[in-house]
Amino acid sequence: MIEVAGLRKTYGDFAAVVDSDFSVGEGEVFGIVGPNGAGKTTTLKILAGLVEPTAGEARVAGYDSTEPAMRHHLGFLPEESPLYEEMTATSYLRFFADLYDVPRPVANERIEDALDRLELDHRDRRLGDVSKGMKRKVAIARSLVNDPDVLVYDEPASGLDPVTTNSVLEFTRELRAAGKTVVFSAHNLYHVESVCDRVVIMNEGRIVARGTVDGIRERHGETTYHVYTDISPDLEAIRNDHDGSLPDATVEAVGDRFRTAVPTIDAVETVRGAAATAGGAVVDIRTREPSLEDVFLELVGRPMPGRRAGDRMDESDDATSTDRPEGRE
Numbered sequence: 001m002i003e004v005a006g007l008r009k010t011y012g013d014f015a016a017v018v019d020s021d022f023s024v025g026e027g028e029v030f031g032i033v034g035p036n037g038a039g040k041t042t043t044l045k046i047l048a049g050l051v052e053p054t055a056g057e058a059r060v061a062g063y064d065s066t067e068p069a070m071r072h073h074l075g076f077l078p079e080e081s082p083l084y085e086e087m088t089a090t091s092y093l094r095f096f097a098d099l100y101d102v103p104r105p106v107a108n109e110r111i112e113d114a115l116d117r118l119e120l121d122h123r124d125r126r127l128g129d130v131s132k133g134m135k136r137k138v139a140i141a142r143s144l145v146n147d148p149d150v151l152v153y154d155e156p157a158s159g160l161d162p163v164t165t166n167s168v169l170e171f172t173r174e175l176r177a178a179g180k181t182v183v184f185s186a187h188n189l190y191h192v193e194s195v196c197d198r199v200v201i202m203n204e205g206r207i208v209a210r211g212t213v214d215g216i217r218e219r220h221g222e223t224t225y226h227v228y229t230d231i232s233p234d235l236e237a238i239r240n241d242h243d244g245s246l247p248d249a250t251v252e253a254v255g256d257r258f259r260t261a262v263p264t265i266d267a268v269e270t271v272r273g274a275a276a277t278a279g280g281a282v283v284d285i286r287t288r289e290p291s292l293e294d295v296f297l298e299l300v301g302r303p304m305p306g307r308r309a310g311d312r313m314d315e316s317d318d319a320t321s322t323d324r325p326e327g328r329e
């Protein structure tokens with residue numbers, strides 16, 4: 001449904017998108033993730049026919065994205081979507097349906113259906129007086145008035161509260177169930193994780209990783225082993241014993257135990273030996289899969305927006321959901 005090949009967009013000397021290639025199949029939800037300035041909006045605007053590529057091509061529903069006929073198949077949600085504040089949600093959406101020459105009865109049904117599915121209240125309130133979340137939902141409903149095959153959404157859930165975010169993400173799943181193709185951008189991998197079939201991670205105009213979220217995590221992240229002991233293993237002594245060859249390991253006190261994080265099974269055994277030598281023992285071993293935050297940090301070289309390096313969403317002082325007992329993977 002979407003084919004992007006050799007896509008490039010430059011502004012003077014500056015390249016906003018560099019040699020981008022990807023394709024999105026019918027009924028697929030595809031995420032474009034990356035930090036500020038990565039080139040997400042530029043890519044989406046090219047798909048929507050609002051920006052002309054400097055090189056390469058983007059095909060949407062069989063049309064080159066620069067062909068006006070493509071727009072009949074496309075619904076676009078811009079990052080900022082100012083609405084006509086004096087109109088109500090219903091009158092605003094009817095107005096757009098008229099622009100697309102959608103017959104009134106069809107438009108009314110479509111609009112009601114979209115607003116129901118988006119759980120939009122206050123349909124007859126002036127848009128200037130409704131919440132940010134409602135405005136975003138009206139803008140999403142607007143993208144559907146022409147019943148497009150392809151939806152291109154720029155940061156659909158950005159700045160929304162968790163309940164509204166969930167409702168928007170759930171709606172995206174419904175669009176897929178209805179056979180629509182959806183491409184959306186997000187700063188935040190957590191937004192795409194639960195919804196997207198595949199994602200690309202962009203950084204400085206380039207795609208730096210692609211695939212399913214799990215696939216990306218497997219390819220670009222590394223498993224860490226957490227070895228819990230009843231004494232603190234002396235890492236310096238271990239390193240000296242092994243010619244300094246023990247890979248990076250850190251020890252942290254966790255309650256009355258000590259957690260040594262190491263990257264390999266061999267290193268787990270080294271820690272086990274060190275604990276035994278010191279008269280202690282290993283009491284638990286857990287594997288910790290890389291979080292998406294880890295992968296993002298690794299690929300992009302900085303934490304996801306709003307997070308600080310070293311913050312962990314998924315790790316507390318003790319075993320966590322991603323911290324799995326050995327042998328149960």
Ligand SMILES: Nc1ncnc2c1ncn2[C@@H]1O[C@H](COP(=O)(O)OP(=O)(O)OP(=O)(O)O)[C@@H](O)[C@H]1O
Nearest residue numbers: 011014015016034035036037038039040041042043
């Ligand atoms: N019209 C323009 N003229 C010059 N530079 C531009 C133009 N549009 C975008 N850029 C630059 O291209 C780069 C990519 O911008 P883009 O908006 O595509 O990034 P983004 O990934 O969507 O970022 P954000 O998450 O902040 O929206 C940025 O450095 C931006 O300043």
